[in-house]
Amino acid sequence: MGGPVHSLHEFMLRTESITYILIAAALCAFVFFWRFLSERDDDRDHLGADRPGPGEGGHGAH
């Protein structure tokens, strides 16, 4: 993606492409970071750590 940039379009092509890659990386990183963050919680069930999942209220079962 080198080379001189002569227009706003080329500039945005570069910035947006990098941004999309960053977004994808960030979204993946969020998942692992949240797991890391709540791994040692007493009621750990975040992001599928050990319980069926969140919000299993509804019909009472906890």
Next chain:
Amino acid sequence: MSISRRRFLGWMGAAGAGLAAGGRAHAAALPPSGGHPDALGVLFDVTRCIGCRKCEEACNRVNELPPPERPFQDLGVLQKTRRTDARTYTVVNRYEGIPGAKGPLYRKIQCNHCLEPACASACFVRAFTKNPDGAVTYDESVCVGCRYCMIACPFEIPTYEYDKALTPRVMKCTFCHPRLVQGLLPGCVEACPSEALTFGRRRDLLRIARERMAQFPGRYLDHIYGEFEMGGTAWLTISGVPFAAIGMREDLGTTPAPELTKGALGVVPVVAAMWPVLLTGIYAINRRRDRIAREEREAAVAAAVARAEAEAKKKLAEALAKAEKDKKAAIEREVKKALEEAARARGEAPAGPTPGTPGATKPA
């Protein structure tokens, strides 16, 4: 970890040098614009166009487009206002009865080859390229056919081969890019007999236009259409009558197309970064609130149970104590009674065993 002043200043210097070396390509605060400095263009002079349709004919020939329904020599075609279509990259229209004009005026339409092409900005497969020579070209090998370029183009230039079932293409003027590469003129410019079309570097054309305006005072309006419209176009037009009168929109503004979508595109990473944070936060808060509510409920239940238990114990203890007391009292009463009886018996008949009373041996 402390940063020494000298080190900090060193970093600042490096950043400054980087900025200087990168030139405007790296000056993020001011994104580049204006296009390639040596980009080519064409100046169309409305006052010189005679509506002969020679440019249309040449365009059709050099681009190997399908033959027209009516021959190019047939000027009767001009009676209807036309636009570019899938078989026609350029069109000349006639405008009559314009105040201030002596006779009919003609205007040539083709792709204006924007400096910041809306079609290129809108295309999600990058099928459009703004070439260094100024031409905006289209690559049919990647085109999906979404036609968003046609929505985006403010000049309504791109057209579509709707009649092809399996291989439809977007069709539009290429600025004769393949000919420019060979050092040839665009077909229309080469064919123009009245020098209504002037080919050259865009920056030179702007100067030429100004010179003509100075040379013929009163002949032109002080406006080079395309100098700033939609961020500027490679094709420029000068005219003696308002551009709106010859079918050119004067309300397009000067904002280049990418600028129009920049804000919305900028929100994308913000949402992608902050929504998970906010939503997971809301989830976690709710979850915690639920857990605390559950714990409080459990604690309250436990406390109630404990209280009830304590009360029951107390009652039992009291009952036991009372029973004990009653028992004691009963024994005492019985012992007393027995003693009294014994005393009485001793008084009536000395010696002899005490007759056992059933109440004294049984628990009360």
Next chain:
Amino acid sequence: MQFPKVTLERPRWTPFNIVAAIVVVVGLGITVLRFTKGLAATTNLSDYNPWGIWIGFDLLVGVALAAGGYVTSAACYLFGLKRFHTAVRPAILTGFLGYALVVLALHYDVGRPWRLPYPFIVQQGTTSLLFEVAACVALYLTVLFIEWTPAALEWLGLKRARNLVVRLTLVLTIFGVVLSTLHQSSLGALFLIAPSKLHPLWYSPYLALFFFVSSIVAGLSMVIFEGALAHRYFHHKMDEAHRREADGVALGFAKAASWVLGGYFVLKVVGVAQADAWHHLASGYGAWFLVEVIGFVLLPCFFFAIGAREKNLRIVRFTAAWAVLGIVINRFNVGLIAFNYHLPSSERYFPHWMEIGISLFIVTIGVLAYKFIVSHMPILYAHPDYEPH
């Protein structure tokens, strides 16, 4: 676990079945024509009007009305409104079907549909908002599919796979809301690039926000509306929990929809102020704009409020249909009616009957798929073998 038996009942010639059969047969015929003779033979699209109802209705309206999935799952799983739990599966199902049909419709509209993956695998036009829309729709369709699979896996009796998917609920829900926010708003932002073609009353830098906020209304209203229809036609399929919660869902969603519509109305008015487009209100387009904003935003807002306050389900359900119609009108206005407002009427677009035929065909396929799935899979009831998630 036993593999379920699909009992295909002998088709009965109810009026619905007859109409559906006709629409499907005609639709198949037009499909053949579309892919042998091209768009010119089947549509009224032109060089001035590259987007017709296959975009204006099938894409813009379809995506907006499929917003129920993300709205409901966010309400239940993220905002902790567990009383709405039974509404999640039907909403996810209609969302999934909606998006699947949007993608199907795009195959008719684009010139070379087999190239639809090109923006991802061949060349990325990242400066285009359509790239963002395409990426998000593709990803969200996948998310909805995964969110929907527990129902199918329960039906098929694949317990372990089902439990695996259920564990992903939170990630999928958050990812779904992110993707929905992005592409719902970007569908509006698609038109930002054409300020000279969209009428100033509808063109606004807030277009993205308008589309996003109104998609929430569309999602809430569609859940109420579909819930009412499901109660009418699939009552026997519902379990006790579903029937018990249904009224609460309708009333709760009505209150939310009213509140969001209130905010949306303010935004629309501010949009006019920001564009200083007040003088346009006096024109024909202005009258039509007022019809949209007062008749299909402010009034539904008010009637939702009345319905929620009075706990009147009849008003709530009626208003839901009304609000849905308002969303349809808004998307039509932006995509078709107020777009190209500057052109003479001879150059304006009106759909070909075959375009309408394909749109009906696609909606019919959706209804038939919904009927099949609801009749066979645990959508309106909890499967007895599984804990609800």
